[in-house]
Amino acid sequence: MRNGKKVVSLLLAGVLAVLSCSCGNSSKEENSKKEADSNPRTEMRDDMTTSQIVEEMGLGINLGNTLEACGDWIDSSGGVNSYETAWGSPTITEDMIAGYAAAGFDSVRIPVAWSNLMAEDYTIAPELLDRVETVAQYVLDNGMYAVVNLHWDNGWIAGFSTDYDTCMEKYTRIWEQVTDRFADYGDHLILESMNEEGCFDDLWNRYSGSDDGKAEAYGIVNRINQQFVDLVRGSRGNNPKRHLLIAGYATDVDLTCDEAFQMPQDEAGRCAVSVHYYTPPTFCILEEDADWGKAKTTWGSPRDQRILENDMDKLKSRFLDNGVPVIIGEYGCSTKNKTEEIVRTFLTAVAQAAYTKGMCPMLWDVTGVFYDRNNCRMLDSQLEQDLQEIAAAPRDGVHNASGN
Template sequence: MGFGKKLTALVLAAAMTAAACSCGTESGKSTAGEESSQAEEKPDFRTEMRDDMTTGDIVAEMGLGINLGNTLEACGDWIDSSGGVNSYETAWGSPTVTEEMIAGYAAAGFDSVRIPVAWSNLMGDDYTVAPELLDRVETVAQYVLDNGMYAVVNLHWDNGWIAGFSTDYDTCMEKYTRIWEQVSERFAGYGDHLILESMNEEGCFDDLWNHYSGSEDGKAEAYSIVNRINQKFVDLVRSSGGNNPERHLLIAGYATDVDMTCDEMFQMPEDSAGRCAVSVHYYTPSTFCILEEDADWGKAKTTWGSPRDQRILEKDMEKLQTRFLDNGIPVIIGEYGCSTGNKTEDAVRTFLTAVARAAYSRGMCPMLWDITGVFYDRSSCKMIDSQLEQELRDIAETARN
């Protein structure tokens, strides 16, 4: 398999067979003896917790990843909750997630899947998460694990309540605590292929400090809140049962921004297990990655790949290298990507592969942000751009040679 070194040929074959079946193609049948042999050889990715694997080793095995975006993190007061979890899961355009869909990620060469979640959906007044939501997230995570990949489960935007930490810290911390107590308990028995992530991009407080202002006023307080949230996350997981005292954890940087996370005011939490990686996102330049047409804050950039573009990317990766990797802290690019409107396929492909190569070659795990029908077709269970798929495979095969 092109990505990472962890999957055996056996696991890849099983994943590709599942994906092929979902698309209506023929596949061979194993004899009962062969099936028995495969079952004996296949590692148990659900429960295995390896003492000899550092978090750096885990991140290296995570290879190149992809996000199950706009799916289990879909939220909004307009969604009819009477339809249960599936009403939320499909509200932002995704079809219901199937095992074949996840198997297609493995067949396309991805070694890890990030599962963003809005835990407030179907939540009781006492912050009790509905069992059916916990069940559904667990089922999707099992799909990932059963296809030999790593699963990252997080707390995503979730209607934006995290912004309230700056004005009502105690109430927000109560909710945050209740969420991670329940999620930690639900996943306590899973092995080291299941990673928990403290939060998403929302760990920033512009009402206290706006980094565009040029002022330092409020900066220390804003960073302090993020640092305390991350420390609480580690403490909650470590104090829960099962494999959680040794689980590998992903710590969201300040706004998951490269520069702001590399700032000395951002501190990794103390961890008795020493098993934490840091997460940043990469949408630089935003005029290319986000804008499809001109806006009041910038002019849409339709191309990427100039020498200047490449220098900026390399400089950003070197910042992460110096601040974290050189100090023994693994890095995961939890999201990277770009919009595809008003851009050529070549420009999009050039950006995505350049970011993946720059991160992967340094031992980071880059996880492509994807939603329904952009880079991966969730109906046919295949990558839409076969050239992009092959170029990503080539990165994993050659970047570290």
């Protein structure tokens, strides 16, 4: 009996040892899988709604006047870098992008002019695709969300109103290539249908007070956005369930809140809407008086604050309350003839008004305005602190009534 017990004990010990090794290996494999799945480059979380993604995007910033720089005067023989630095930006580095994360930003918008290096058959040069992908990787590897778009791109989108088929062919070819390049990236990579060029003043003069041509103008924007969604959903990899950003009409708050603008049909239910905020334009854009307005150098009156809150309420009522997440793809102001304090007051007010309602506001920044790309830090440390305090404050919560 003693010998029998000894044999049984040895057998049990062996089994336990095998199980222990097996469990250890299984645990290691599970941990490895979790680490792989949590990689911002590849992780695609099926249980995350677009509203939750937008909430995680926090406060964002634009890599403006860089990869979307364009112009016939730029020497294309220098390749991507000639365009990347043409409007004053230094070459993008990983340290530069890491500085955004260190400053408290959780998302970076990467505007792109895809036509800069493109063949006559609309084939994008691999060099340009490679560079955009590298910059997006910098963003993802620093734990942030990357938004890649089709920007002004020399203005060819305006041609949709007169030569729809040719423009749509080009638009389709661009997104076929971009979606294929980013197909295997996870949900930290977001694609945006276009910039603020989705408006057609030759069909409808938005300032005239007349509705003549309005339906046709909006119809083109709606068709472009639908084609964008269909293209992405019909492509490979993670694209059928990728979170997408849909440009509003002229990305203007009032024009996008108009019922004529329609979000595209999307079986995946993973679309957010993009608007830009440069209100009032006499403060944000004008640097000197013009025939349409007098340049403002101050902001912050009760009336200014009321207009801002009303605009955010419009977006909430039209989109958030109907399950459509909102990203303020650009907001900002010219700094000329304005004090640092006034500029800071405006920027923090917009960020707070949008953020507390569950939107993601993305600061429009170009070289040497708000962020020092050479030294990789915010130029106004108080603005940095104020934005970080906004990001740490409570929000209204996630709006996902329709599953977005």
